Amino acid sequence: MGTVTFTSTDTPVTAPGTAPASSTAGGPGLPQERRLVTAIPGPRSQERFERRGRHVAAGVGTTLPVFVESAGGGVLVDVDGNSLIDLGSGIAVVGVGNAAPHVVDRVVEQVRAFTHTCFMVTPYDVYVDVCEQLGELTPGDHDKRSALFNSGAEAVENAVKVARSYTGRSAVAVVDHAYHGRTNLTMAMTAKSMPYKHGFGPFANEVYRVPTSYPFREPTAISGEQAADRAIDVLEKQVGATDLACLVIEPILGEGGFVVPADGFLPRLREWTAAHGVVLVADEIQTGFCRTGDWFACDHEGVVPDLITTAKGIAGGLPLSAVTGRAEIMDSVHNGGLGGTYGGNPVACAAALGAIATMREDNLCGRAREIGELVGGRLRGIAERHPCIGDVRGRGAMMAVEVVDEDGRSPHPVRAAAVSAYCHSQGVVTLTCGTYGNVLRFLPPLVISDALLGEGFDVVAEAFDATA
Numbered sequence: 001m002g003t004v005t006f007t008s009t010d011t012p013v014t015a016p017g018t019a020p021a022s023s024t025a026g027g028p029g030l031p032q033e034r035r036l037v038t039a040i041p042g043p044r045s046q047e048r049f050e051r052r053g054r055h056v057a058a059g060v061g062t063t064l065p066v067f068v069e070s071a072g073g074g075v076l077v078d079v080d081g082n083s084l085i086d087l088g089s090g091i092a093v094v095g096v097g098n099a100a101p102h103v104v105d106r107v108v109e110q111v112r113a114f115t116h117t118c119f120m121v122t123p124y125d126v127y128v129d130v131c132e133q134l135g136e137l138t139p140g141d142h143d144k145r146s147a148l149f150n151s152g153a154e155a156v157e158n159a160v161k162v163a164r165s166y167t168g169r170s171a172v173a174v175v176d177h178a179y180h181g182r183t184n185l186t187m188a189m190t191a192k193s194m195p196y197k198h199g200f201g202p203f204a205n206e207v208y209r210v211p212t213s214y215p216f217r218e219p220t221a222i223s224g225e226q227a228a229d230r231a232i233d234v235l236e237k238q239v240g241a242t243d244l245a246c247l248v249i250e251p252i253l254g255e256g257g258f259v260v261p262a263d264g265f266l267p268r269l270r271e272w273t274a275a276h277g278v279v280l281v282a283d284e285i286q287t288g289f290c291r292t293g294d295w296f297a298c299d300h301e302g303v304v305p306d307l308i309t310t311a312k313g314i315a316g317g318l319p320l321s322a323v324t325g326r327a328e329i330m331d332s333v334h335n336g337g338l339g340g341t342y343g344g345n346p347v348a349c350a351a352a353l354g355a356i357a358t359m360r361e362d363n364l365c366g367r368a369r370e371i372g373e374l375v376g377g378r379l380r381g382i383a384e385r386h387p388c389i390g391d392v393r394g395r396g397a398m399m400a401v402e403v404v405d406e407d408g409r410s411p412h413p414v415r416a417a418a419v420s421a422y423c424h425s426q427g428v429v430t431l432t433c434g435t436y437g438n439v440l441r442f443l444p445p446l447v448i449s450d451a452l453l454g455e456g457f458d459v460v461a462e463a464f465d466a467t468a
């Protein structure tokens, strides 16, 4: 498509006496509409994609090759003027929306005041404010401490450091289908080889993988408690509880396929770890901050982990992560043992305070539950017409479908990819995941309108029809 036609909404509107609105201004003020003015990707995105190939390492992947110019609410606007419905939130990051007003205000204020001192050199309030908020919001009313980092993987690594230091033990347990990051230790903790681990070994040792609860793929139906006992048996026999520093687990698997364990699985693991002095680390990097309809996914069954790792949704798009946990565990590490040059950067902390204020004021936990009902209803409707959907699952605004073959069970990643590609071509950003690559996951911003969400799922439904 050679010509690019812009609709009237692309013309910047300048009110008298105000600074000219930038054509790239994002945030919730952007027209909340799906608008296709070129094929996807358009010519300008294609040009940029070629340039990307000349300068950016090939190992860095791309889900959808449109270059973004602005974003806000439930849309991403690309350099060709297309407005896409966002059902991915940059992988569960911009739950509060892109360029969310409180985030932008706090960031601008902070960036004008100072950008960095290194908290370990000279501290500042916003870091402590974020830790105070984390202590309040995370499960359990015990005394807590937090430490801040830059990425999810870094938070997971630090949770393991803390657990080892506190227990004096070295073994780390993780579950099948887990995803914990891309650094050396977290690659070892992540289950899936391609693309995360392939060719990158050797990996860190003393990491042990145990079965999880995956209701759709159990050979025979078992309860959450039975699934937990199956994992515990492996831990007791093959690792030894007294050698185990921690069990690190996502309360709902993220990259591994949005697998919700059977009820009773997490509480049973909580009981067993507590009885054996094993630190239970909930990796809530993807599930946290209202995504599942609670502040944290552990809240759903009243599970209180010893440590919790957070990142993604914490700061409205700025890089920040945290380990929060029991004061006696966190404070067991020698002074100077935790930290990093940028960990808890003031601009990222200010963004987190703006994001958390938005979640509280706009009751985004409640909104996530509404989104879950709307999306769940739409997906179950599509599943009735398309037997290739073997399972509809998730919680709150973290929903997914597992795409299978005619036998109702074998993973069908090709169909899942085709559905996703169709959505992309129609201006809807969707993501896939799962060990078998056959899960379509939906992670809309929690501030998306019902109208836009409805239109997004009209396109998802069309995509299943078109690829049948």
Ligand SMILES: *Cc1c(COP(=O)(O)O)cnc(C)c1O
Pocket (backbone or CB within 6 Å): 150, 151, 152, 153, 154, 156, 179, 180, 181, 182, 250, 254, 255, 283, 284, 285, 286, 311, 312
């Ligand atoms: C994304 C993710 C990570 C890694 O976070 P990064 O910021 O990409 O390092 C770890 N755990 C879970 C559950 C995640 O979803």
